[in-house]
Amino acid sequence: MITLRVNGSTLETDSDPETPLLYVLRNDMELNGAKFGCGLGQCGSCTVLVDNMPIFSCLTPIAMLADRDITTLEGLGSIDAPGPVQRAFIEEQAAQCGYCIPGMIIRAHALLMRNSAPDEAAIRDALEPSLCRCGTHMRILRAVRRASEGFQEQTSAARERNR
Amino acid sequence: MYEGLDREGEHLYPAFPYHHFTKVMPEDIDALYAYLMTREPVRNEAPANELTFPFNLRPLLAGWKLLYLDDQRFAGLAGADEQVNRGAYLVQGLAHCGGCHTPRNALQAEKVDQFLQGEVTENWYAPAIAGDVPAAVRWNEEQITGYLTGRWVEQHGVALGPMAPVAQNLSRVTRDDVEAISAYIASLMQDDKAAIEAEVTGAVGEPPDTGDIGAVIYAGACAVCHEASPTPFAAGLPLTFSTSLRIPTPLNLIQIIEDGVKPPEGRPGRYMPGFAGALTEEQLVALASYLRERFAGLEPWADIGGVVAKTSGTDSTGTETAEVERGK
Numbered sequence: 400m401i402t403l404r405v406n407g408s409t410l411e412t413d414s415d416p417e418t419p420l421l422y423v424l425r426n427d428m429e430l431n432g433a434k435f436g437c438g439l440g441q442c443g444s445c446t447v448l449v450d451n452m453p454i455f456s457c458l459t460p461i462a463m464l465a466d467r468d469i470t471t472l473e474g475l476g477s478i479d480a481p482g483p484v485q486r487a488f489i490e491e492q493a494a495q496c497g498y499c500i501p502g503m504i505i506r507a508h509a510l511l512m513r514n515s516a517p518d519e520a521a522i523r524d525a526l527e528p529s530l531c532r533c534g535t536h537m538r539i540l541r542a543v544r545r546a547s548e549g550f551q552e553q554t555s556a557a558r559e560r561n562r
Numbered sequence: 563m564y565e566g567l568d569r570e571g572e573h574l575y576p577a578f579p580y581h582h583f584t585k586v587m588p589e590d591i592d593a594l595y596a597y598l599m600t601r602e603p604v605r606n607e608a609p610a611n612e613l614t615f616p617f618n619l620r621p622l623l624a625g626w627k628l629l630y631l632d633d634q635r636f637a638g639l640a641g642a643d644e645q646v647n648r649g650a651y652l653v654q655g656l657a658h659c660g661g662c663h664t665p666r667n668a669l670q671a672e673k674v675d676q677f678l679q680g681e682v683t684e685n686w687y688a689p690a691i692a693g694d695v696p697a698a699v700r701w702n703e704e705q706i707t708g709y710l711t712g713r714w715v716e717q718h719g720v721a722l723g724p725m726a727p728v729a730q731n732l733s734r735v736t737r738d739d740v741e742a743i744s745a746y747i748a749s750l751m752q753d754d755k756a757a758i759e760a761e762v763t764g765a766v767g768e769p770p771d772t773g774d775i776g777a778v779i780y781a782g783a784c785a786v787c788h789e790a791s792p793t794p795f796a797a798g799l800p801l802t803f804s805t806s807l808r809i810p811t812p813l814n815l816i817q818i819i820e821d822g823v824k825p826p827e828g829r830p831g832r833y834m835p836g837f838a839g840a841l842t843e844e845q846l847v848a849l850a851s852y853l854r855e856r857f858a859g860l861e862p863w864a865d866i867g868g869v870v871a872k873t874s875g876t877d878s879t880g881t882e883t884a885e886v887e888r889g890k
Binding site for chain 1: 779781783786787795796833834837838839840842845
């Protein structure tokens with residue numbers, strides 16, 4: 400039995416310890432935000448956060464994840480109340496087929512948590528492990544820059560409040 | 563280039579490898595000079611000398627030179643053919659492979675009696691490339707040439723870490739010269755690996771069912787590419803062939819697992835994702851120990867936990883990631 404902590408709730412699973420996290424998320428928990436793309440850690444569409452770091456869930460056996468915090472796309476917001484990065488992606492309409500977008504949003508979110516005002520090079524560097532075949536890169540970058548403004552406003556608002 | 567002096571006659575630190583360039587023939591130095599003088603000058607302020615006392619005292623370098631600077635041009639190898647001779651000239655002089663691959667003493671001078679026997683450099687280990695080389699199967703000259711020019715070599719892999727830019731540069735060097743380097747390096751390697759070569763095929767038996775977390779991680783995260791990958795671009799080296807598992811330190815293995823493998827910018831090549839963040843330090847130690855034992859048949863490295871703790875938080879160039887982020 401392995402206990403997984405996903406988006407704040409826990410799940411006991413008796414799946415094989417080698418089972419990739421992605422399969423448990425999609426098949427058992429019906430969290431379909433993370434996508435199966437290549438299964439080789441090459442495309443990034445399966446990316447989720449573990450302890451706030453982006454990881455490929457297709458290559459992460461659940462045995463590695465006991466007592467760690469897993470956050471999926473669903474954990475960043477909902478359709479009614481999207482998170483700041485999700486909102487920016489919607490506002491910029493930064494999706495074509497959309498398959499890579501969950502991974503892009505997760506990576507952008509992880510970047511902005513660490514650094515709310517990344518420069519262009521830092522954004523490109525952070526998104527590099529995620530591939531987009533539609534060629535939506537320019538809109539994706541624009542969405543991350545927009546989300547960065549949102550994060551900065553949030554940070555300065557928090558600072559004001561604490562003053 | 564020969565004396566390690568700047569234009570004002572001040573001593574240069576041997577980080578600039580003049581102790582190798584003493585081997586280079588004057589006509590090659592002249593050619594370098596002639597080429598450099600055709601370039602547009604670039605304005606640059608050299609950073610100030612921030613070494614601590616007494617290392618900031620340049621006159622002390624005169625003593626270092628007295629001890630370690632061998633001002634002898636390359637004299638040729640006795641009994642070597644023309645190609646091997648040319649290779650020795652390049653390796654000992656302009657290519658100065660010993661700068662990374664030869665162990666250094668406490669005063670940072672290369673130990674001449676341990677020429678190319680392996681040394682830690684820039685947070686990676688530059689393995690022995692002479693004598694008892696830590697490869698599973700013997701390198702042949704063709705494989706060395708492929709490796710030196712940045713290509714993927716079956717049974718050995720691809721140049722990584724600080725060797726990657728070296729290979730990229732060598733891919734622009736005259737083919738004859740790279741082949742000469744390979745011929746010389748091959749001549750320095752011990753010839754007792756032929757027997758092993760027949761046995762090692764890269765195939766491995768069923769893993770022992772120990773419930774070891776290292777074994778579970780290998781099966782769930784590594785095997786999909788390192789054993790019979792479904793696509794050639796993701797095909798990892800079967801780990802029985804890994805040099806990184808056979809060197810005296812886990813440095814290279816840890817660097818590769820954490821940061822993955824990327825071809826140079828804009829070039830095709832094999833890609834391995836990095837696992838930094840996915841693995842805890844404890845899991846990384848377990849995985850590295852399992853890989854070394856199962857695929858190289860060797861005892862786990864002694865201070866592996868210490869190396870993992872030190873390497874985590876630095877990127878593949880050895881820069882402190884934390885520092886980079888602070889700077890942003």
